[in-house]
Amino acid sequence: MKLRYIIFTLIGVGLVALIGYRIIDNKDKTQGNQAGPPPAIKVVGQVLQPVAFEDNLSLSGSLEANEQIELRSEVSGIIENINFTEGSKVSKGQILFRVNDQEMRAQLAKVQTSQTLASENERRARLLLEKEAISQEEYDMAQADFQSSKAESQLIQAQLGKATVRAPFSGVIGLRYVSQGTYVTPASPIATLVNTDKLKITFSIPEKYASQVRINDKITFTTSNSREEHEATIYATEPGVDLSTRTLKMRAIADNKDGKLIPGTFANVFLPLSVVEDALMVPTESLIPIQNGKKIFISENGKAKEVIVETGARTESSIRVISGLKAGDTILTSGIMVLRNGTPLNIDLRQPLAKTQL
Known part of the structure; x- marks a missing residue:
């Protein structure tokens, strides 16, 4: 035990x-x-150096025909002749189609007969007035009848002229919506006529850049179906800023003699503003969004330091820093999400951006 x-x-x-x-x-x-x-903490960094940077605005726009109308007949009637081929080029003044005008011609003949009689009555009344055989009032009535008949004749002649529709400008005519023999009214669309020798590019810029853009400034643009660059000249702007979008609408014009550009196409517009010789550009991945802007980490005495920065224009891979940094700062570009102020660093320095145009 x-x-x-x-x-x-x-x-x-x-x-x-x-x-x-x-x-x-x-x-x-x-x-x-x-x-x-x-x-x-192991991070990747680079020494910040100034570079030459073209400050361009990248905008969205759309191409519009220089001139474009929907053809219609001003008078009602049956289409008698169609003198154009769909998709063909037409010249200014060319007859495109005719509406049957037999009824109007008959009305014109009737009115012209009345006009002839009224003219003769006015002549006789004038002779009788000279002989004081009739009163001035009787002559005035005869003259008014003649003027009324003359005006009615001119009205019908004007209507007859509207029965023949001519091209108001040279261009390409689109698909037609009617056939010969169709009864049309002023509300009936016939076809679309478009002038594409020149094209308009409509786009809007943020209001803060409005003072930097002038009439006759050059822009370049590409379309959604091609990477080829085209040049255009700004020729008009709206007189005021759109209050809902805070943007200013502008319009430029470009040559399209070769017909490569199509109205209605989406356009990527590049508007050059200025060339900055000593811009500070940082990689997009080095910036951290915060509530009131953006911040970036730099290395100071081997430790991480948080810096609030103001940014400007950007490219596909970098952003221009306007304030908060200076040339020679070591910015951190990778492994930054775990950093805090004062965190010790083990930096893998990479080659800084060369001083060339971006």
Whole structure:
């Protein structure tokens, strides 16, 4: 019995000693960790150097025909002749189609007969007035009848002229919506006539750039179906800023003699503003969005430092920093999401941006 008691006592003492040893060992390790410096975070960085940068605005726009109308007849009637082929070029003044005008011609003949009679009555009344055989009032009535007949004749002649529709300008005529023999009214569309020798590009710029753009400034643009660059000249702007979008609408014109550009196409517009010789450009991945702007981490004395920056124009891979940084700063571009102010750094420096045009 005594032996068993001694064995249990030894085992209990051993367990207590083991637990005490573990507690003391863990405490020593914790104190050791608190006393030592935190490990350095491995990041990628580069030394910031000024570069030449073309400050361009990249905008969205649309191409419009220089002139475009929907052809209609000003008078109602049956289409007698169609003198154009769909998709063909037509010249200014060319007859495009005729509306049957037999009824109007008959009306004109009737009115012209009345006009002849009224003219003769006016002549006779004038002779009688000279002989004082009739009163001035009777002559005035005869003259009014003649003038009324003359005006009615001119009205019908004008209506007859509208029965023949001519091209108001040279261009390409589109698909027609009627056939010969169709009864049309002024509300009936016949076809579309488009002048594409020149095309208009309509686009809008943010109001803060409005003072930097002038009439006759050049722009370049590409279309959604081609990477070929085209040039256009700004020729008109709206007189005021759109209050809903805070943008100013502008319009430029481009030559299209080769017919490569199609009205209605989406356009990517590039508007040059200025050339900055000493711009500070940082990679887009180095910027961290915050509530009131953007921030970037730089290395200062081997530790991370948070800097609030103001940005400007951007390219596909970099953004211009307007304030907050200076040439020679080491900016951090990778591994930055875990950084805090004062974090020790292990920097892998990469080649800085060359001083060339971006």
